[in-house]
Amino acid sequence: MFYYVLKHVVLGPVLRLLFRPVIEGVEHIPDDGAAIVAGNHLSFSDHFLMPAIIKRRITFLAKAEYFTGPGVKGRLIAAFFRSAGQIPVDRSGKEAGQAAIREGLGVLGRGELLGIYPEGTRSHDGRLYKGKVGVAVMAIRARVPVVPCAMVGTFEIQPPGKVLPRIKQVTIRFGEPLDFSRYAGLENEKAAIRAVTDEIMYAILGLSGQEYVDEYAVKVKEAAQARQPGRFLKPRR
Numbered sequence: 001m002f003y004y005v006l007k008h009v010v011l012g013p014v015l016r017l018l019f020r021p022v023i024e025g026v027e028h029i030p031d032d033g034a035a036i037v038a039g040n041h042l043s044f045s046d047h048f049l050m051p052a053i054i055k056r057r058i059t060f061l062a063k064a065e066y067f068t069g070p071g072v073k074g075r076l077i078a079a080f081f082r083s084a085g086q087i088p089v090d091r092s093g094k095e096a097g098q099a100a101i102r103e104g105l106g107v108l109g110r111g112e113l114l115g116i117y118p119e120g121t122r123s124h125d126g127r128l129y130k131g132k133v134g135v136a137v138m139a140i141r142a143r144v145p146v147v148p149c150a151m152v153g154t155f156e157i158q159p160p161g162k163v164l165p166r167i168k169q170v171t172i173r174f175g176e177p178l179d180f181s182r183y184a185g186l187e188n189e190k191a192a193i194r195a196v197t198d199e200i201m202y203a204i205l206g207l208s209g210q211e212y213v214d215e216y217a218v219k220v221k222e223a224a225q226a227r228q229p230g231r232f233l234k235p236r237r
Contacts, residue, residue, distance in 0.1 A: 012052040018167050019157070023053050025174035028147050031056075034108040035177065038135050038200050039149035040128055040208050041117035043158040045165050046151050050115070050172055059107045060115040061100050064088040101134050101141075108142040118200060119217045124224065126155040128201070128210040129217035136180070136196035140187040145177035146200055150207035173207040 015021070029037065037058060039050065051058050067078045067088040081088070087107070089100045107114045116138075118131030139146050150173045158165035178200060186192035205212050213220065 011048060015049055015052045019049065020169045021049060021053055022169065022171040024171065025176075026054060028174045028176050029054055029056065029113070030145070030147075030177070032111070034111045034142060034144045035113055036104075036108070036135060036139055036144055036146045037113060037115045037149050037174075038118050038131075038146050038204065039115070040151055040204050040210065041119055041122045042126060042151055042155035043122065043160075043165070045154050045158045045170075046117075046122075049154065049170060050149065050151065053172060054113075056113050058113040058115045060086050061089045061104055062086040063121075064090045097132075097134055101137055104134070104138045105142055108138065108144055114138070118197060118204075121217050121221070122160055123155065123217055124160050124221050126159075126210065128205055128208060128212050129220065130214050131197045131201040132216070133193040133197045135200060136193040137187045139178075139180050139196060139200075140183050140185075140193070143181060143184065145179055147177050148175040148200060148203035148207055149173065150175075150204055150209075152208060175203050175207050178203060 029035070037050075037054075039046070047060065047062070051060075062081055066081050066086075068074070069077055087103050089103060104114050104116065116135050118135045119129045120132045123129060135146065138144075151170065152173065153168065153170035156166070157168045157170060180196050180199075183192050183196055201212075
């Protein structure tokens with residue numbers, strides 16, 4: 001109930017008015033049945049803008065930190081994500097990946113849309129990074145199509161560390177669904193899931209026009225933080 005009120009009455013109309021999103025290829029999202037929408041991740045605003053413009057409800061696997069933040073702000077963010085039906089995923093430890101896959105398969109098993117950011121974290125510099133293979137495992141095991149999605153302009157309106165977004169038009173592009181039925185039964189084969197993941201990332205790249213980096217975003221971000229401590233932790237003024 002809260003999800004639909006937020007989307008159609010409160011947040012959705014406001015976001016459309018302020019950011020006037022240009023929407024391309026939304027017809028590629030199936031009208032019913034399970035599917036994965038896999039996109040790039042440039043900004044905290046991505047969590048709101050993309051769900052606001054598609055007709056169907058979409059459930060994202062959200063990092064657990066959004067549900068455990070301190071203070072009033074933390075409680076408000078947690079309440080929002082819970083009310084919107086988003087699923088917390090602990091990204092630490094050896095079982096983190098398997099837990100995310102189980103949660104995602106549960107959403108797909110109910111015939112719903114699952115949203116996922118294969119990079120695993122927001123890009124700290126606007127580039128597109130190597131995708132993690134969980135999206136491939138879910139697509140193959142659940143035998144569902146993957147719709148690539150590109151957010152264009154959201155890094156400029158709200159880069160990491162910026163609390164309030166700038167009011168500026170953004171573009172949201174959806175590509176043709178990717179069919180991976182030819183990989184049926186190969187979700188445990190490293191070469192197969194890497195190939196599927198790379199195909200998904202290549203489709204996102206074609207839609208977004210970003211520079212691609214064949215490394216995991218988390219590792220690049222950690223290396224950058226080690227060279228310049230605090231750079232990505234302090235809000236930008």
